[in-house]
Amino acid sequence: MKFLKAPLLAIIALAALGLIFNFGLNAYFQLILLFAAVNCLMSMSLNLVNGYTGQFSLGHAGFMALGAYFSAYANTHWDLLPESVQAVEYFIYALGGGLLAAFAGLLVGLPSLRLKGDYLAIVTLGFGEIIRVALLNMDFLGGPRGYSGIPGFGSFLFSFIFASVWLVICFFTIWRVMHSTYGRGFLSVREDEIAAEAMGINTTSMKVRAFVLSSFFAGVAGSLFAHFTNFINPSSFTFLQSVNAVIMVVLGGMGSMTGSIVAAIFITVLPEALRPLQDLTGVDLRMVIYSLSLILVMILRPQGLFGDLELSDMWRKYVRRSS
Amino acid sequence: MSDVLLEAKNITMQFGGLKAVDSLAFQVKQGQLAGLIGPNGAGKTTVFNMLTGVYQPTSGAVFLEGQSLQGLKPYEISHRGVTRTFQNIRLFKGLTVLDNVLIAGHQHMRYGLFAALLQTPHFLQSEKDLHDKAMELLKIFHLDTKAHEPSCSLPYGEQRKLEIVRALATDPKIILLDEPAAGMNHSETHHLMETIAKIRDQFKLTVLLIEHDMKLVMGICENIIVLDHGIKIEEGTPQKVQGSQKVIEAYLGVEEGL
Numbered sequence: 296m297k298f299l300k301a302p303l304l305a306i307i308a309l310a311a312l313g314l315i316f317n318f319g320l321n322a323y324f325q326l327i328l329l330f331a332a333v334n335c336l337m338s339m340s341l342n343l344v345n346g347y348t349g350q351f352s353l354g355h356a357g358f359m360a361l362g363a364y365f366s367a368y369a370n371t372h373w374d375l376l377p378e379s380v381q382a383v384e385y386f387i388y389a390l391g392g393g394l395l396a397a398f399a400g401l402l403v404g405l406p407s408l409r410l411k412g413d414y415l416a417i418v419t420l421g422f423g424e425i426i427r428v429a430l431l432n433m434d435f436l437g438g439p440r441g442y443s444g445i446p447g448f449g450s451f452l453f454s455f456i457f458a459s460v461w462l463v464i465c466f467f468t469i470w471r472v473m474h475s476t477y478g479r480g481f482l483s484v485r486e487d488e489i490a491a492e493a494m495g496i497n498t499t500s501m502k503v504r505a506f507v508l509s510s511f512f513a514g515v516a517g518s519l520f521a522h523f524t525n526f527i528n529p530s531s532f533t534f535l536q537s538v539n540a541v542i543m544v545v546l547g548g549m550g551s552m553t554g555s556i557v558a559a560i561f562i563t564v565l566p567e568a569l570r571p572l573q574d575l576t577g578v579d580l581r582m583v584i585y586s587l588s589l590i591l592v593m594i595l596r597p598q599g600l601f602g603d604l605e606l607s608d609m610w611r612k613y614v615r616r617s618s
Numbered sequence: 619m620s621d622v623l624l625e626a627k628n629i630t631m632q633f634g635g636l637k638a639v640d641s642l643a644f645q646v647k648q649g650q651l652a653g654l655i656g657p658n659g660a661g662k663t664t665v666f667n668m669l670t671g672v673y674q675p676t677s678g679a680v681f682l683e684g685q686s687l688q689g690l691k692p693y694e695i696s697h698r699g700v701t702r703t704f705q706n707i708r709l710f711k712g713l714t715v716l717d718n719v720l721i722a723g724h725q726h727m728r729y730g731l732f733a734a735l736l737q738t739p740h741f742l743q744s745e746k747d748l749h750d751k752a753m754e755l756l757k758i759f760h761l762d763t764k765a766h767e768p769s770c771s772l773p774y775g776e777q778r779k780l781e782i783v784r785a786l787a788t789d790p791k792i793i794l795l796d797e798p799a800a801g802m803n804h805s806e807t808h809h810l811m812e813t814i815a816k817i818r819d820q821f822k823l824t825v826l827l828i829e830h831d832m833k834l835v836m837g838i839c840e841n842i843i844v845l846d847h848g849i850k851i852e853e854g855t856p857q858k859v860q861g862s863q864k865v866i867e868a869y870l871g872v873e874e875g876l
Contacts, residue, residue, distance in 0.1 A: 491693075
């Protein structure tokens, strides 16, 4: 059970952090934190495709929507387990939402990942829109009115721990995959497809694997989102949401997991943190500052905040330089 | 003729109206060091691309140990034991020297994704073995000290060498070298000749190489195939090829008015 040690420690640490937040922050900040967690899942999973594998997916919100609606429907219609172990039930539904999204990822990925570059962006963009429009027209899922009354945890602490569990699962899954031969396969696809094929890498299968795994966690993110907001509607999963995920990946640095996390938190918190400014000046400058800061980062650090390095790499570099 | 490793049977490659290679037939024997030469644009790299599945021959087929490679994807051909280097270096530039070699070992890894997630003993052992093997290979080529440097930071000659190491890491039966000495100076070329002879003997490999450096080709190749305008004009030992009127004409042109 050695493989569980680090993830368990991480969950415990995050839970302790949650306990502090539980008493230290008001409900508003707590909700932002939960959204940050959802965005972390989105950016980490998208980083797998856009960062590590070098493909360009623009339909991440579509997969998120699948997970969200699956969880919403399952939670209101099915009753698998007794009330006392509700969290386990939520976990199973999140898993189900993830698997549904992964299956959709497989369907979209198999034909389209044979294409190169921009074509994939167009196909995934189309897929995201198809999902959204389909949801708009599905009356049993609320259509444009949205899906309300999704049960949640009721308390911030439990929500946060639930999110932490999934964050840790996502992080360690991707981290370990990236440190295996499959991860190196993903990277080789990004670096040079022709050379990768000549070295015996089935590049199409590598891309599909990355895409399916990425879709899975996007579905999980959607499921968490549904639980945290208790209400979802198709306009939560527009093209903008997909672009947002891309921004987080690019800002954090393509191919850096920790970069994706930092960027996701940054992007979620920044617009909210700028709210007091509006009270001060009387003008809503939030989006202006938000976009300016993005432009600034891209000018000053075109490779993203972390480049393709992880926090641990940077720490090692720092130690080496100072010694 | 059981010792024929690679055989091209009348392979033709047509790009629109251009016949880049015209019903070319040749054999490479087990353990042989063969050379493919010809003036610029003769279709040498096209031949390599057909042998490795990058292009499907318009007609004809390639056989490895008597089995047809027709319709196989490049990665499948690599799994069969044909590997190559590239004329214009195609390393995984952003990755470290070691990663470049590890990636080539992918086809021999036998664990699944879940083994990696659960960090099973089998996974850890396979990774360690792969790592050790890669370091050993790098050591043979004196690249082990640079294992953790990004591969794009290597000097040109070493990048070429790393391409060979990477190709060797796939455990091939035959290695195709596309102009391994391009851009190298005299001493580097000389060193490379030794390296190629060494890998043939040490890894019991068959080598087919494209080269412009005649000294290198004549120095180490046992059998030379000369290509001009997609057609084989001569084949044989270095002495035979050197003396061939057709080859001289292909390289220098026909003397007129005499």
